[in-house]
Amino acid sequence: MTRASLAGLVILAGLGLTAGAHAQEKILRVCFGEYDAPRADKASGMGFDLDVMSAVAERTGRILQSVWVEQEAKMTEAENGDLPLPALAKGRCDAVASVPGKDALRSARVELSLSQPYYGAGFEFVSAPGGPKDYSELKDKTIVVQFMTVGHLAATAAGYHWIGVTSPEEQMAALRLGKADVALIWGPALGPLNASPQPNTLPSQVLRWNEHVATRASDRELTGAIDAALQAMLASGEIVKLMQAHHMPPRAPFDSVFNQGALIKLQLHR
Numbered sequence: 001m002t003r004a005s006l007a008g009l010v011i012l013a014g015l016g017l018t019a020g021a022h023a024q025e026k027i028l029r030v031c032f033g034e035y036d037a038p039r040a041d042k043a044s045g046m047g048f049d050l051d052v053m054s055a056v057a058e059r060t061g062r063i064l065q066s067v068w069v070e071q072e073a074k075m076t077e078a079e080n081g082d083l084p085l086p087a088l089a090k091g092r093c094d095a096v097a098s099v100p101g102k103d104a105l106r107s108a109r110v111e112l113s114l115s116q117p118y119y120g121a122g123f124e125f126v127s128a129p130g131g132p133k134d135y136s137e138l139k140d141k142t143i144v145v146q147f148m149t150v151g152h153l154a155a156t157a158a159g160y161h162w163i164g165v166t167s168p169e170e171q172m173a174a175l176r177l178g179k180a181d182v183a184l185i186w187g188p189a190l191g192p193l194n195a196s197p198q199p200n201t202l203p204s205q206v207l208r209w210n211e212h213v214a215t216r217a218s219d220r221e222l223t224g225a226i227d228a229a230l231q232a233m234l235a236s237g238e239i240v241k242l243m244q245a246h247h248m249p250p251r252a253p254f255d256s257v258f259n260q261g262a263l264i265k266l267q268l269h270r
Helices: 001-022 046-059 083-090 104-105 152-156 169-176 187-193 220-236 240-245 260-268
Strands: 026-033 062-069 096-100 113-116 121-129 142-145 161-165 182-186 208-216
Touching: 026 046, 026 142, 026 220, 046 062, 046 096, 046 220, 046 240, 083 096, 083 113, 083 169, 083 208, 104 113, 104 142, 121 187, 142 152, 152 161, 152 182, 152 240, 161 169, 169 182, 169 187, 208 220
Parallel strands: 026 062, 026 096, 142 161, 142 182
Antiparallel strands: 096 208, 113 208, 121 182, 121 208
16 A cells, blocks of 8 residues: 555545544524524624523533524513524424523423523612612602513502603613603613613512523423533523623522512502
């Protein structure tokens, strides 16, 4: 055998090993809404959940593949976020991030599973300069809420004096113009606004949710792997660092979250 032919066999063998390695690479397909900044944004290719799920993919020996799902650019149900769960149910992807509990799974026609929560999100107390410092100072104050959200519903149930607008941007504008003393703004929306909640305030139970990753119930091995990766990231502080990097309020999972009983209690204590 000549040196040339021997070299050719070595090259072919190397190519075969490379092809085999690529064939064994696992892909983690995650569905993201196109307009869900700061959690995911197709135009910039950036987002908190993109970073989280990229880290999860790496920890589980996979490569992240983003599956972008069409949605309305302007959403009125801020706490639901127009989740791409139908795409998950149909098999277009393997997981969906930032799912606020079991109630959000009702739209799916196949059984889905949730990871343990990996962060908390809620309607944050954002005050105008010199405005109230916490909920105890809301008497005779004006709250600006986003129409058709739980923040709107809670302000009404509590008997607060409120005005309504259609977006978090308009809520911040109302504070700047002195039209309101405080706003209840969906926490993740504060990222693009580069705004922060009033220090030492915490969303009340009726205004907060824990966020999970949803997978198909039949993908038990994947579900377990994602959950283990998320809990390791939570324990190491990586999740909080990513929230801070995207200017989201760095909330760990809450001990208690929204339920109808909390809303009824709020109405009874007006």
